Amino acid sequence: MDFVVLTIFPDMFDPFWNHGIIRRAIEQKKISASTINIRDYARDRHQVTDDKTYGGGSGMVMKPEPLAGAIRAATQKLPTAGSVLLTPQGKPFHQNMARELASFDGLVLICGRYEGVDERICHDLIDYEISIGDYVLTGGELAAMIIIDAVTRLIPGALGGENAAENDSFSNGLLEHAHYTRPQRYEGQEVPEVLLSGHHQEIERWRLESSLMRTLLKRPDLLQQKRLNQQEIIILDKWRNEIDKVLKFDHKKR
Numbered sequence: 001m002d003f004v005v006l007t008i009f010p011d012m013f014d015p016f017w018n019h020g021i022i023r024r025a026i027e028q029k030k031i032s033a034s035t036i037n038i039r040d041y042a043r044d045r046h047q048v049t050d051d052k053t054y055g056g057g058s059g060m061v062m063k064p065e066p067l068a069g070a071i072r073a074a075t076q077k078l079p080t081a082g083s084v085l086l087t088p089q090g091k092p093f094h095q096n097m098a099r100e101l102a103s104f105d106g107l108v109l110i111c112g113r114y115e116g117v118d119e120r121i122c123h124d125l126i127d128y129e130i131s132i133g134d135y136v137l138t139g140g141e142l143a144a145m146i147i148i149d150a151v152t153r154l155i156p157g158a159l160g161g162e163n164a165a166e167n168d169s170f171s172n173g174l175l176e177h178a179h180y181t182r183p184q185r186y187e188g189q190e191v192p193e194v195l196l197s198g199h200h201q202e203i204e205r206w207r208l209e210s211s212l213m214r215t216l217l218k219r220p221d222l223l224q225q226k227r228l229n230q231q232e233i234i235i236l237d238k239w240r241n242e243i244d245k246v247l248k249f250d251h252k253k254r
């Protein structure tokens, strides 16, 4: 996967490319990373990339020519890449979209600054408009990093262990199960015994139960959207029965 980022602040990406999984993915050539400075495509002497908004108002708008020039340069470099504009008006980003983007062989990420970009930047040049959430940032750069991060870890081999992203939260529509590591006893709390038992099947069943429990408590909306399989229904039914028993108990007698 080849990432090209269009930004007026390319230096913001230096620490991002140089740490952890992203750095290793670059070193192992699972991804390539580069930036294009939009300012380099401004043709006036002062290389201006923004201007006052027509109609009046306080905000500045990104000029169309430098941005279009930069997008064309990037898509020439990566003709089969998808192009993404980061904007609060875009489609909400989620794991399925990360999967879709991971299927491209390249991505051009366009970071706006100021109040927004001129409406006339040729929308034929942009495949996706994506928002990372309902809030306004000072620019699209952090949003681009978030997308690159989420996409990179889905690229085969990028996480080290084979298919390491397979059991992640959201991969099956549920939050991931609880995790424990050493020590076995920490501040009086023990690691659940089944995890030490070596019974692969029982461990899998415990993990599914943990996953379902956490999703029910923390993100019931995910559970409502999900198509449950037989085993999942059995586990949830068991809990329903447990709760029913508590509710049917005649508390006045106590």
Ligand code: 4F9
Pocket (backbone or CB within 6 Å): 086, 087, 088, 112, 113, 130, 131, 132, 133, 134, 135, 136, 137, 138, 139, 140, 143
């Ligand atoms: C981009 C906000 C993506 C949320 C870009 C200002 C943005 C954003 N998601 N805010 N420029």
